[in-house]
Amino acid sequence: MDHEIDFFFNKRSHGLKFVEFVGKVAPVRSRSDKQLVSHDSKSNNYNYKFTFSVEISPICREDLICLPPKVAAGLGNFGPLVICIKVSNSIALLDPFTLRQSFLDAEQYWRSSFKALLSSRQLVEYIVLDVEPVSGEVNIGGLKYVLADAQVARVSDFGKNDTIFNVRTHLGHLLNLGDYALGYDLYGANNNDIELDKYKGLVLPDVVLIKKSYEEKRQRKKGKPRSWKLKSLNMEVDNSARGVRDNAEKMDTEYEQFLRDLEENPDLRFNLSLYRNKEYQPSEMASMTDGEDLPSVPLDELLADLDFSDENVDDHDDGRDRQPDLPNDRRTDLRDKPDLCRDQPATIATNQRQPTIPATPRDTTNPT
Numbered sequence: 229m230d231h232e233i234d235f236f237f238n239k240r241s242h243g244l245k246f247v248e249f250v251g252k253v254a255p256v257r258s259r260s261d262k263q264l265v266s267h268d269s270k271s272n273n274y275n276y277k278f279t280f281s282v283e284i285s286p287i288c289r290e291d292l293i294c295l296p297p298k299v300a301a302g303l304g305n306f307g308p309l310v311i312c313i314k315v316s317n318s319i320a321l322l323d324p325f326t327l328r329q330s331f332l333d334a335e336q337y338w339r340s341s342f343k344a345l346l347s348s349r350q351l352v353e354y355i356v357l358d359v360e361p362v363s364g365e366v367n368i369g370g371l372k373y374v375l376a377d378a379q380v381a382r383v384s385d386f387g388k389n390d391t392i393f394n395v396r397t398h399l400g401h402l403l404n405l406g407d408y409a410l411g412y413d414l415y416g417a418n419n420n421d422i423e424l425d426k427y428k429g430l431v432l433p434d435v436v437l438i439k440k441s442y443e444e445k446r447q448r449k450k451g452k453p454r455s456w457k458l459k460s461l462n463m464e465v466d467n468s469a470r471g472v473r474d475n476a477e478k479m480d481t482e483y484e485q486f487l488r489d490l491e492e493n494p495d496l497r498f499n500l501s502l503y504r505n506k507e508y509q510p511s512e513m514a515s516m517t518d519g520e521d522l523p524s525v526p527l528d529e530l531l532a533d534l535d536f537s538d539e540n541v542d543d544h545d546d547g548r549d550r551q552p553d554l555p556n557d558r559r560t561d562l563r564d565k566p567d568l569c570r571d572q573p574a575t576i577a578t579n580q581r582q583p584t585i586p587a588t589p590r591d592t593t594n595p596t
Contacts (some may be wrong), residue, residue, distance in 0.1 A: 240278045247280050252317055255285040255334035271451065285337055286306070289315055290351075290438050291344035294423045299340050303330045308427060311438065312344075320369065324398040324436060327375055345421050351410040353441055354380040357392065361400045370495070376400025380409065380435060397437040401440050408444060411437035425477050439492070444489075445522050454487070455507045456525045491523045504530045 233553040237243040249257055260280050267274040287293065295307045307323055310330075314320035319332045356378055363375040376399070381392050393415065403409060424430065465476075490496050501523055 234291050243278065243280050247282055250282055250284070251334070255287075255317060255319060255337050256282050257334065257338045258282040280555070284317075285319070285334075285341070287312055287315060287319055287337075288344070288347065289313065290348045292346040292436055292438075293321070293342065294345045294421055294427075295321075296340050296342055296423050297426050299332070299336075299342070302336075303332075303482075306330050308423070308430070309432070309436070311346075311436070314369070320366070321551035322373075322398065322548070325375075325396050325433075327363070327366050327373055327398060342423060345419060345424070346412045346417065349439075350412065350417075351438060352409055352413045353383045353443070354393075354409050354435065354437070355383055356380055356403050356405060356407045356409060358405060359400060359403050362550065363400075365401060372401055373398045374400030376403070378403060378437070380411075380437070382413070393434045395433060395435045395437060399437055399440060402440045403437075409437045410439055410441045411435050433474060442488075442492075442522055451521070453505055453508045454524075455505055455508045455527070456502045456530050457541055458487075458500070459503060491525060497525065497529065504532060 235243075235246065236320060237246070247256075250256055251258070260278065262278045265275045265277050289312055291312045293307075293310050293312060295303075295310060297308070300306050300308045306321070306328060309325075310321040310323050312319060313329075317334060319337060321330050321332065322328070324458045350516045358379040359376050360378070361374055361376045366373050366375075376397055378395055378397050378400075379392055380395060381390075397403070397409075397412075399409065413435060414432050419432075424432075462589055490500070490502075503528075
């Protein structure tokens with residue numbers, strides 16, 4: 229389903245800057261038009277209304293994609309079943325079965341645009357029964373991956389059937405026996421994708437794992453504040469409108485998922501300012517296993533939450549700069565430290581000019 233948002237600007241330059249900003253964070257294609265509103269033929273003044281139309285790529289991080297045959301061939305027979313691992317002004321793709329990586333810029337994408345086969349809203353939770361690494365650790369784009377063969381089962385199947393899936397995954401460095409993972413269920417999904425029909429003889433895997441799940445460990449810390457927080461502008465919400473309560477619950481759920489993504493992926497925290505939460509107080513009586521291996525934001529990435537309220541301003545401050553009062557043991561007396569003044573050359577600066585002695589002209593004539 230397509231969604232549209234309209235923005236209105238007072239000046240054309242403001243609209244151009246906004247279009248330029250969107251083009252830096254997502255693959256877009258845009259066009260511009262202008263319409264004559266009024267004109268004065270005597271003074272030769274024209275008033276135009278400018279319109280910019282921007283289309284953003286629907287591909288998001290963690291989407292499962294089936295590349296078109298033309299795109300896969302252009303990338304060196306890449307895929308065709310790949311995962312989107314990052315979206316900026318280009319799209320970063322990863323083959324979870326071979327650990328190959330490729331990039332698509334905006335021009336390449338819109339030349340043969342495509343949509344996601346499955347999105348992150350369709351992730352299914354699995355439990356890991358066995359993991360066997362196949363290759364060593366590989367560093368791709370600053371992230372570590374290990375190719376491994378795993379046996380998984382759907383959590384929803386417990387007590388109903390004994391269906392076990394053998395899958396190959398790129399999460400061999402994270403998954404262990406008994407862990408939970410989120411993935412796409414291709415075994416029970418009904419895929420109606422045009423690009424899949426173009427590949428004859430393509431065998432789809434039963435499961436494609438996307439990321440490790442920490443839901444069970446987060447339930448133990450449910451209701452406890454985080455050690456960090458984000459700051460946002462105040463918003464005015466009309467509580468009398470219909471569906472406000474449902475939208476509020478949906479926004480809270482999506483915001484919580486956004487905070488979890490920030491904890492799990494350091495790349496998402498690159499341009500964000502995270503502040504220390506004053507309400508967070510670690511409990512000394514908490515169990516050592518509570519929250520073990522749970523991703524969190526390191527303390528060295530947090531900023532101090534400065535408070536510029538009037539209570540912190542001295543009422544008797546006259547605005548002049550004052551030197552801080554030092555304790556007596558930190559004051560330096562030159563009489564107690566004569567080494568500071570011993571054998572030091574004295575330098576005297578003066579503004580007086582030295583008298584200039586006129587030079588005696590030299591007779592260069594030859595004696596007769």
